[in-house]
Amino acid sequence: MTKPSAILGWDIGGVNTKAARLAQESRGPVARTLCLPYEVQREPPALGATLRSVAEQLGAGPSDWHAITMTAELSQAFRTKREGVTFVLDAMEAAFPRDSLHVYTVEGRFVSPQEARLRPGGAAASNWAATAHWVAQSFPTCILIDIGTTTTDLIPIVNGKVAARGLNDPERLLSGELVYTGALRTPVEAITQRVPLWGGSARLSAEGFALIGDAHLWLGQLSQEDYTCRAPDGRPATRDYAGERLARTVCADRDMLDDSAIDDIAAALARAQVQAIAEALETIRERYPEIRAAVVTGLGDFIAMEAANAAGLTVLPLAARLGSGARTAPAAAVAWLLWEAQEAAQ
Secondary structure, three states, X not given: OOOOOEEEEEEEOOOEEEEEEXXXXXXXXXXXXXXXXXXXXXXXXXXXXXXXXXXXXXXXXXXXXXXXXXXXXXXXXXXXXXXXXXXXXXXXXXXXXHHHEEEEOOOOOEEOHHHHHHOHHHHOOOXXXXXXXXXXXXXXXXXXXXXXXXXXXXXXXXXXXXXOOOOOHHHHHHHOOEEOOOOOOOEHXXXXXXXXXXXEEEEOOOOOOOEHHXXXXXXXXXXXXXXXXXXXXXXXXXXXXXHHHHHHOOOXXXXXXXXXXXXXXXXXXXXXXXXXXXXXXXXXXXXXXXXOEEEEEOOXXXXXXXXXXXXXXXXXXXXXXXXXXXXXXXXXXXXXXXXXXXXXXX
């Protein structure tokens, strides 16, 4: 197959579709990135149109190659991960030429869509592997901390090799390399059971009243534009409404709680999230005491920085290398990996 005009890297999730188009310019390869909120579960047939829209907005051409990672297979739209992987690949093949598609696997290699269908476990939840293998080229001994809207990846890299114990999501949860907490979509009651209130400690309601994104929005760590999912109450992603949602978590409202009380609740939630991630980091560091640095990335890189500092790690922001593309790191990483592979094959 002829050399591609550019490479479009994909990270196709259940609630966000992220892409990075890597093309040659006068100063070398340059990536443009895009993240488009789209929930597979709400409108599965729209995935194909979403893919085409993202590609068009990034200026993709018919001779581009596509490097694919995904996590959408975990969506409740599908009964099995095999069904989800097949659905994503069907949508990619409907949107783009089949021979331009290269699927990245958790083992760290590219395969055809046909092979990915035969071994869906290799293609499922492969985005962390792309980021880790690419980061390992520049940061040979570190822990990669990638915090997105929903989850946190903690991937040990030792002597230039990805040292993850788990390959699939259950294994990664078991090893502590996947922590199911993110910067936006995590229900606050999944982070802690108690928050400060009126000089005491109140249990949180388990009604899904607020997300951790409400705490970060209230504290100024996320912007309105960062709040890309539907709020639990369906109201706008403003600081005032976030405060109302946080008040609900202790079965109160803003007539009952002043700003100081909301400050305390939001700060306690943020601290508990950092603590949970820092504890997982400590578990990984016990296995690899030679690791002294953390490469942080994702929408929740500010959380990753705090957790890394709490664990005594030197912080290395991936944004220094990728700029704003660090928020779509798996998409950029898988594009770079395919770019390097095709360059090596010339």
